[in-house]
Amino acid sequence: MDFPSTQFVPSRMMGTYEPIHQIGMWGENFKSIGNPSISASVIVEVDNKLENESETASHEMPVPSCKHDQEASKPFDKIQRRLAQNREAARKSRLRKKAYVQQLESSRLKLIQLEKELEQAREQGLYIGGGLEAGHLGFSGVVNPGIAAFEMEYKHWMQVQNRQLGELRTALNAQISDIELRIVVENGMSHYFELFRMKSTVAKADVFYVMSGTWKTSAERFFSWIGGFRPSELLKVLVAQLDPLTDQQIFEVCNLKQSCQQAEDALSQGMEKLQETVSATLAAGQLGQGTYFPQVAMAMEKLEALVCFVNQADHLRQETLQQMSHILTTRQAARGLLALGEYIQRLQDLSTLWATHPREPA
Amino acid sequence: MDKVMRLASEKDVVVFSKSSCCLCYAITILFQELGVTSTVHEIDQDPEGREMEKTLVSLGCNAPVPAIFVGGRLVGSTNEVMSLHLSGGLIPMLKPYQTWC
Numbered sequence: 001m002d003f004p005s006t007q008f009v010p011s012r013m014m015g016t017y018e019p020i021h022q023i024g025m026w027g028e029n030f031k032s033i034g035n036p037s038i039s040a041s042v043i044v045e046v047d048n049k050l051e052n053e054s055e056t057a058s059h060e061m062p063v064p065s066c067k068h069d070q071e072a073s074k075p076f077d078k079i080q081r082r083l084a085q086n087r088e089a090a091r092k093s094r095l096r097k098k099a100y101v102q103q104l105e106s107s108r109l110k111l112i113q114l115e116k117e118l119e120q121a122r123e124q125g126l127y128i129g130g131g132l133e134a135g136h137l138g139f140s141g142v143v144n145p146g147i148a149a150f151e152m153e154y155k156h157w158m159q160v161q162n163r164q165l166g167e168l169r170t171a172l173n174a175q176i177s178d179i180e181l182r183i184v185v186e187n188g189m190s191h192y193f194e195l196f197r198m199k200s201t202v203a204k205a206d207v208f209y210v211m212s213g214t215w216k217t218s219a220e221r222f223f224s225w226i227g228g229f230r231p232s233e234l235l236k237v238l239v240a241q242l243d244p245l246t247d248q249q250i251f252e253v254c255n256l257k258q259s260c261q262q263a264e265d266a267l268s269q270g271m272e273k274l275q276e277t278v279s280a281t282l283a284a285g286q287l288g289q290g291t292y293f294p295q296v297a298m299a300m301e302k303l304e305a306l307v308c309f310v311n312q313a314d315h316l317r318q319e320t321l322q323q324m325s326h327i328l329t330t331r332q333a334a335r336g337l338l339a340l341g342e343y344i345q346r347l348q349d350l351s352t353l354w355a356t357h358p359r360e361p362a
Numbered sequence: 363m364d365k366v367m368r369l370a371s372e373k374d375v376v377v378f379s380k381s382s383c384c385l386c387y388a389i390t391i392l393f394q395e396l397g398v399t400s401t402v403h404e405i406d407q408d409p410e411g412r413e414m415e416k417t418l419v420s421l422g423c424n425a426p427v428p429a430i431f432v433g434g435r436l437v438g439s440t441n442e443v444m445s446l447h448l449s450g451g452l453i454p455m456l457k458p459y460q461t462w463c
Contacts, residue, residue, distance in 0.1 A: 252450075259447045262395050270388025277384060308385050308425075312440055319448045 117148040146205025153198055154215050157191070164188055165341040168334055182330045188337040192321060196314040199227065207306045217351030220344070226267065226313035231320035232260040234340065238324070241339040242332050252327045256320070263316055271309055278302050365410055366417045371434035373401040374459035378418060378429040380406040385440055386428035392443070396453060397460040400430075432456065 121143040164187060171184045203210045210227040213220065223229060235257050239245075245253065281299040285292070325333050370376045375393060379386035381404045393400045405411040405418075405427065418426040423439050430437045432455055437443060446452040 255450055256448060259450070259452075262392060263444055263447055265395065266388045266392035269391045270384045273387045274384040277382065302382060305382075305384050308440075312385065312388075312444065315441055316444055316448070319445050323448050 113149075113152075114145075116152075117143060117145065120148065144206050144209070146202050147209050150198060150202040150205075150209075151215055154195075157195055157198070160191060161341060162345075164191060165338060165345075168338040168341070172331070172334055172338065178330050181334055185325070185330060185333045185337060188334075188341075189321060189325060193318060196318050199314055200311055203227075203307050203310045207303075207310055210310050211306065217348045218354065219347045219351040223347075225264070226271065227310045228313060228317055230264060231317050232257055232264060234317075235260060235320065235324070237343050238336050238339055242328065242336055245332075249327055253324075256323050256327070260316070260320055267309060267312055267316070274302070274305055274309065365408075366414050366421075367434075369403055370431035370436070374398075374433060375400040375456070376431040377402045378414070378427055378431075379404050380427050382406070383427050389428045389430060389440060389443060392447070393456070396456055397462045398456050399461055432459070 164184075167184055168188065171181055199210055209215075213224045213227065216224075223233065225233075235253070239253055239257075278299050281302055282295050284295050284298075324336060328336060366378070369378075375398050377386060377389055377393075377400045379390075379402050386402070390400050390402060405414045408414060415426040418429045421429075421436055423429050423436075424441070425439055428440055430439070430443055437446065437455070443452065446455070
């Protein structure tokens, strides 16, 4: 969006600016922003703001004093001071305006995003207050904004992922230096860490969404363990692709695999305990009486722990990636990332193929 | 403060927990698998539980439980233990306290 800030360079004449001229310009620019109904009220506000300031500015305009026949320095100083104050007021006004405009810009972007989400919800046949669709939308039929935001971000994440895989492929085939390859590898790693951050945020909004892996394809979900891949499974896929490894590396990878397995077992058992706890809480008291809100409320409290487990599982995935990058050479790490990315792509293709291949009629 | 440190140094591997905490349970399972018997203190069952919780948070734990002490020194919470384990640092730390048959 072009904001012709150059038009607001203050006139250097008296240290004041020409507010009337600028209000008009500012208004023009707002009309081009988008939603005209918003900008109309904004223009009014903005105009009022500027007008008030121009009034005070003009009040502070130095009027030639009739006392100029007294010490010549005094009124001159006064004039200088007033000029400085004008300049300061003008500068502050410009800064305030800038901040205000930035605020408007971000609100506008937010509005566009919300409109998109609403559009998506409508396309899926769901309306606020209507619709009996179940799934991750709940009874009210309103799309959880945290989920909607995540799905948009994930789409973008996948695009970047595919681009990075292409870069990895090119980098491995070309004769680039280790340092340059390291950068490509670091980008790939950071990208996964970004995904874990995104998942952590949406887990707070709806942990069941993360647990069910709704945003992933069906074949990916088949392998789901606490909201994602089992780190030890990924290691199995990776290691086969990384020959030749030195003896030291084989030793370290073996240890890593074993530690992963142990950590996963511990978390799995913790999850089982959580299931038992929730189930026991829910089933407490007599079933069949028809009044059960206390049990449901208590069970909800227990269920909060699920967020911790999802975070721990992702932490495990992240640590596994980190450790592998320490054990492997840069080149091996690059091949590993590429292998991992392509493995996931194959899973996604499997899902598509499965969904579209003709089946025997029931 | 005193109670936490006292309990932490009484036994080799100490885990501060809450009776409903399943993540704490997961940590004790991990220690078990590594051949270590951990002593679990459930601070929600302790009359001074509130104070202990404050102490644990002030020691730098993100969540008051689980808080793991090995040899009287604070290792951290679940994150720290998992990171340590994956980087190969947990087993050496637990070696003196392993009780394999």
